[in-house]
Structure formats: structure tokens, C-alpha cells
Amino acid sequence: MxxxxxxxxxxxxxxxxxxxxxxxxxxxxxxxxxxxxxxxFDFIKNFVPRDPLEIFRAMFALESPYFDGSAKYDYTSSRVYLTDSLYIPNFIYQLIVTVNIAVVSTLIGGTIAFFLCFFAATNLVGAGAVRWFVRRIMEVLRAFPEIVIAGLLTAVLSIGPIAAIVAVSLHTIGALGKLFFEVVENSDMKPDEGLKSVGASWAERVRYAIVPQVLPNFVSYGLLRLEVNVRASTIIGAVGGGGIGEVFRLSIGRDYAAQTYAIIILLLVTIIAIDQMSGALRRKLVGDVSFNLGKASV
Missing domain, CATH: 1.20.5 (Single alpha-helices involved in coiled-coils or other helix-helix interfaces)
Known part of the structure; x- marks a missing residue:
């Protein structure tokens, strides 16, 4: 009641x-x-392409039968040529740029978070000034959304992928750092006590007692963060970070319906593919038990 x-x-x-x-x-x-x-919903209802096939022509940079000299139906001029005859459609190229931003940012942020997390764990450094300082750094880095950091960095680093990489990397350090040190604090300390009793240094205890325990969870969290960073890199592109987000903003702002829907489809397919692949990898790393928590046993 x-x-x-x-x-x-x-x-x-x-x-x-x-x-x-x-x-x-x-x-x-x-x-x-x-x-x-x-x-x-009037905008969605009226925002329709002239021909459904135009979506796929825009997606793969094919010639449009409706081309009238305007940019709305000019899909071929933006092709990225690898050779005289081999090219990558512009939207797919921009999507690759966005995914690269996410991958590089995850690697940079994850690596730095990996080294910092051990100094933030209470069971490894106690409750001293080092732990307090490292945790405050992580809090500051994850306090601001990536798009806010990118907006500030574009004034310094100019518009482009570099600002996006720095922004996403900084936020990744704070977000993954917190997840990492919580995993470290929940690790079994018996191996650490054994190494400590035979005179192992702090670095050796971390390397041989803690890292083997936490590494599968670290990689799992890193893959999960990669999914988040793909979405973040797309959004940052709308404020000058480059990639698919930038061309999406231009397409929808210029009322290019076919191009806009082509980008949306590409983004959906990419995010679903990354989600499925990272989910399969995480399942292999941490086992099916972690994915079946809460399910009734048969």
C-alpha cells in the first residue's frame, strides 16, 4: 500500500x-x-525525398536523374577518389573519419585512464593526497560534455577532427578512469599480499597481482565506451569537429532530404554493427554470466 x-x-x-x-x-x-x-511532425511529413532511390544514390555518390546543376542533386562531385576510377562515397568517407575519431579517442583516453586508475584506488594507495588529486582530475574531466569541450577547443585548435579527438579523449579519461578504479578496488587483494610479503615493489604488485584480474573488465568497459564515443563524435561534428556530423548538419539545414536520410541510415547501420561486435567481444572476455545477471535460472 x-x-x-x-x-x-x-x-x-x-x-x-x-x-x-x-x-x-x-x-x-x-x-x-x-x-x-x-x-x-509536419517537418518530418514534408521532409521527403523526390524519389526513394535518391537516398541510395546520395549514399553511394551515384549520378541523379534529377540533377539540375544544384548541389541538392549533385552527389558525384564530393567523391573521394583513391585512383582515377576507384572512389569512396563522401558520406561513407566522412563516416570513416567519425569512427576513426572515436577509436583514436578511446585508445588515448583509455590508456591514460589505465595508468591513472591505480593511483585512485583506495586499496593500492590508501586515502592520501595522491588518490584525492587523481580522483578530482577525473571528476573535472567528465564533468563537462564532449560537445562543450569541443566548442571551447575549436577556438584554440580551429575546426576539424583534432579538436574532436582531444575533447572525446579528455571526457573518456574521466569516465573510464572512474570505472577502472572501481574495478581495481573490488579486486582480490590476496595475490597482492603474497607479493608484498616477498618484497615486491608497488609497481610489481600492480603488474602481477592486480592487472591480470582487472584487464578483462577494463577491455569490456573500453569497448562499451567506444560505442558511446562514436555517438559523441557524430554530435561533435555538428559544431565543427568534422566527420559525418558536420555533413549531416549541412544537409538538414539546406533541406536536402535524400542526403539527410542517407546519413541517418549509415549512422544507424554503423552504430548497430559496432554495438553487436563490441557486445560479442565483451561476452567472450567476461563470460555469459555477466550478461545473464537477473535472469531466472532454468
Missing amino acids: TRRVYTIIGVVGVLVALALAMNYANAANSGKFIERLPYM
Whole structure:
């Protein structure tokens, strides 16, 4: 009974907050928010390509029968030629750039987080100044979203993939660092005690007692973070980070329906593929037991 009352109170609270938020939005938009709410999906309804096949022509940079000299139907000029006859469609090339940003950022951020996490673990360094300082660094790095960091870096490093790599790498250090040191703190310390009793150094104890235990989970978290970084790299592209996000922003802003849908399809296929591959690798590393938690045993 008490749980039901709390549930009702919670639902009512959410509905009241939603009503207040909509009222504020309506007031901030001079009464046009609620008035225009029924037309929310008009853009999607009207944003359709001239021909469904145009989506695939745009995706693979094929000639369009509707080409009239405008950029809207000019899919061939943006081809990236490897040889005189062999080329990569521009959208696929930009997608490769985005995935590369995510992979490089994950490698850089994951490597730095790997080395820092041992100094943040209480069971390895105690509760001293070193642990406090390293944890505060990680908190600061993950406190700001990647897009905010990228926006600041573009003013220094100019527009391009470098700013995106730095932004995603910094956030990855903070995010993976926290996950890593929590894994370290939950590791079995008996091997560490054995090495310590025979005079092993701190570095040797970490290398031979802790790392073999935590490495499968580290790789699992790294693969999971790679999925997140692909999405983050796409979003950062919209603010000048390069890659598929930048061409997506230009396409939707110029009302290029076929090109926009082509990019959306490519992004969906890529994210699903990465999710499936990383999930399979993580399953091999940590075993099926970790993926079946909560399921009833048969």
C-alpha cells in the first residue's frame, strides 16, 4: 500500500513538473509553443525525398536523374577518389573519419585512464593526497560534455577532427578512469599480499597481482565506451569537429532530404554493427554470466 502511494505521488509530481515546463516554454515563445505543438511532425511529413532511390544514390555518390546543376542533386562531385576510377562515397568517407575519431579517442583516453586508475584506488594507495588529486582530475574531466569541450577547443585548435579527438579523449579519461578504479578496488587483494610479503615493489604488485584480474573488465568497459564515443563524435561534428556530423548538419539545414536520410541510415547501420561486435567481444572476455545477471535460472 505504501509503495502504491509513493508511486502515485511520484507520477503526479512528474505530471506537474511537465505541465510547469510546458507552461514556461509557452510563455518563453510568446504563446506559440502549445499552439504549434500539433504541427510538431509536419517537418518530418514534408521532409521527403523526390524519389526513394535518391537516398541510395546520395549514399553511394551515384549520378541523379534529377540533377539540375544544384548541389541538392549533385552527389558525384564530393567523391573521394583513391585512383582515377576507384572512389569512396563522401558520406561513407566522412563516416570513416567519425569512427576513426572515436577509436583514436578511446585508445588515448583509455590508456591514460589505465595508468591513472591505480593511483585512485583506495586499496593500492590508501586515502592520501595522491588518490584525492587523481580522483578530482577525473571528476573535472567528465564533468563537462564532449560537445562543450569541443566548442571551447575549436577556438584554440580551429575546426576539424583534432579538436574532436582531444575533447572525446579528455571526457573518456574521466569516465573510464572512474570505472577502472572501481574495478581495481573490488579486486582480490590476496595475490597482492603474497607479493608484498616477498618484497615486491608497488609497481610489481600492480603488474602481477592486480592487472591480470582487472584487464578483462577494463577491455569490456573500453569497448562499451567506444560505442558511446562514436555517438559523441557524430554530435561533435555538428559544431565543427568534422566527420559525418558536420555533413549531416549541412544537409538538414539546406533541406536536402535524400542526403539527410542517407546519413541517418549509415549512422544507424554503423552504430548497430559496432554495438553487436563490441557486445560479442565483451561476452567472450567476461563470460555469459555477466550478461545473464537477473535472469531466472532454468
